Amino acid sequence: MNKDRFLLVFVFLIVVIASVGIIAYFSQNAVESIRQTTIDRRNADVDNLSIIIKEANPHLVNKAISTNYLGMHSLVAILDSNGNVITSTNNTILNNISLKKLDIFKQAINGEMGSKIETIGGTKMFVSYHAIQMPTTTWALLVIRPYDDSFSAYETAKSQVIVTVVLVTLLVTIFGLYVTRAYNSINDLAKKLDIAIKELIQADKEKGEFASMVSHDLRTPAVVIKSYTGMLLDPKIYGSLNEDQEKAVQAISNSTQKLETLIDDIFDAYKLEMKSLKLEKEDIDISNFIQQTIFELTPLCVKKGVSITTNIKVKGSVSCDSKRISQVISNLIKNSLDFVPTKGGQITIGVEKDENSNAVFTISDNGPGVPQEHVEHLFKKFYQVGKISSKQYGGSGLGLSICSLLVQAHGGKIWLDTSYTEGASFKFTLPDNKLEQI
Ligand SMILES: Nc1ncnc2c1ncn2[C@@H]1O[C@H](COP(=O)(O)OP(=O)(O)O)[C@@H](O)[C@H]1O
Ligand SMILES: [Mg+2]
Known part of the structure; x- marks a missing residue:
């Protein structure tokens, strides 16, 4: 793996982890606050109810319980310190399980209060217990509600968060794969381009060497022809030529001159194009x-x-x-x-x-x-x-x-x-x- 690719994968992983982390963090906070609000509201309701019970006439309590929000959705019961039910809502939630055998009854009678999640009779319940100090004795206020019922909003939010996190992870992964693929193909193209450029430079170099070699190798015989035709046309060297011979040698001389010009032109054009001509x-x-x-x-x-x-x-x-x-x-x-x-x-x-x-x-x-x-x-x-x-x-x-x-x-x-x-x-x-x- 080369350095760039390693960096890309590294950045990609950081982006995935960061985005999933941020989403998870904020979602977790939101879900947690839903949960906490649910618990707080239940606790406050139970608290209020216990005050009503403490202050009111017992025969009014039943009415208060059944008209209270808790009473309409939960099993609400008041037990005396012996475990006798003073009053309770008509709820079938517990299937006749004796309330006085529950830990929360004992906790309430011991003066404790709170709420927790507990399995009662095989069902997950959200329970609240509260001690009510009466003049001569202690009563226990118990509120029991199926967990699913209490925390449905929390559970929905939680599953939505999980789905969102999974979806975002998936999307970021797909995007990352796409970017990686695009990067790879660009990288491949760049490599091909690099090879092509190197080949071109090499070809150009060879063209230059070829041009200078051709120019040199063509010029040498042209110079020889030119000097011998010059000598042939000079009567002092090889004697006079007849008219036809002179015409022929002159034609050779003219063509050699053109050839020389052409060789020079080709080489000049090459050097100018390559910008290698020094002025x-x-x-x-x-x-x-x-x-x-x-x-x-x-x-x-x-x-x-x-x-x-x-x-x-x-x-x-x-x-x-x-x-x-x-x-x-x-x-x-x-x-x-x-x-x-x-x-x-x-x-x-x-x-x-x-x-x-x-x-x-x-x-x-x-x-x-x-x-x-x-x-x-x-x-x-x-x-x-x-x-x-x-x-x-x-x-x-x-x-x-x-x-x-x-x-x-x-x-x-x-x-x-x-x-x-x-x-x-x-x-x-x-x-x-x-x-x-x-
Ligand atoms: N003075 C001129 N009068 C008319 N035509 C010209 C003249 N100079 C150049 N040309 C035209 O321009 C063309 C290109 O010129 P040049 O590049 O020198 O090439 P070459 O002379 O080798 O043909 C020539 O073929 C010619 O037809
Ligand atoms: Mg010309």
């Missing part, structure tokens, strides 16, 4: 940072004949992990590059400050834009606008979700500006900056 924040000069990012993307833009312009309305620095924010901007620009027209494509990078002093980055293009119905899903993992586009551009649908997680990790947010109608315009914010409006 290395520093203050970066906004102007240099944008120039550097554009510089790295220039070969791609030149290749597609696309121009990139900047619209930077602030100066100063932003605190961020420059590698990761550069990754966000590159992802957005690469997306734009996929969609802008080959000749006449235009991409703009803007930076400004909003009313909450966040740095707001904007990457806009003059491509087809994003259809309205896809806008709310764009930042979900693996979401792509139509299968054709993914095949056409070779994406995985991870790019924008990674952008979103990276920006959120910096405390910012990212969205598509739907008010922009000349193409697509993505915006994201970064807090924590020392920027001034130019």
Whole structure:
């Protein structure tokens, strides 16, 4: 039995004992007071009667006895000191048993008085005896009544108490069993949940190890392919290739690049989801940072004949992990590059400050834009606008979700500006900056 269950059973037992005890105590008191009241009333009646007898003329006594409450319900008798019945009610309670042979007669003649429960002639009786001191002698006043008759109220109350106590005990027990059962099933569920959580944590750990292993093992051959295709494309190393060979090697090189990007994206998405990606924040000069990012993307833009312009309305620095924010901007620009027209494509990078002093980055293009119905899903993992586009551009649908997680990790947010109608315009914010409006 574990500690909690032991405590529950203990508390339950205490509750049962306490409630039964309290009920029994109060009921016992109530019943006892009924009993005591019955006895007191009888004693008082007998007392009163003895006074009447003492004061009154004997021939009036009979009338007093038979009209008195006691006389109507009991055998009431007055005996002289020799045991002769002076007067008595016409009662058949004792079946002709001689009154003078009873102990209570002797007690009364000895000057005693009181009441008690006694078995007379095989029947349980409630008897009262009282000495009446007459001028020259002592009389005995005896009042005898069947016990059941006298204490019917007491007996009823007693059996009601017993029934109540039994019922309450039963109810509390049933309730306790119910609570114990509920507790057990909750406990079982908690145990199952605990096991499930442990399994999930283990599975996650294994997923992490698997992700890093896959990423490493896939990257290694990709790097080898990339360096050999680079060498093949350099005429100084293996000599010139003919046109077909060069096309083929170039295709291998492009695909390897995509493969590398995909491996990086999958691993990044995993780390971001697990919150295990550590940001290395520093203050970066906004102007240099944008120039550097554009510089790295220039070969791609030149290749597609696309121009990139900047619209930077602030100066100063932003605190961020420059590698990761550069990754966000590159992802957005690469997306734009996929969609802008080959000749006449235009991409703009803007930076400004909003009313909450966040740095707001904007990457806009003059491509087809994003259809309205896809806008709310764009930042979900693996979401792509139509299968054709993914095949056409070779994406995985991870790019924008990674952008979103990276920006959120910096405390910012990212969205598509739907008010922009000349193409697509993505915006994201970064807090924590020392920027001034130019
Ligand atoms: N500049 C853009 N113009 C039009 N559509 C875009 C643009 N950027 C993203 N999209 C749409 O959003 C989808 C999700 O983008 P992303 O998460 O980067 O995935 P991927 O580029 O791998 O397809 C893309 O499939 C594309 O259809
Ligand atoms: Mg993309």
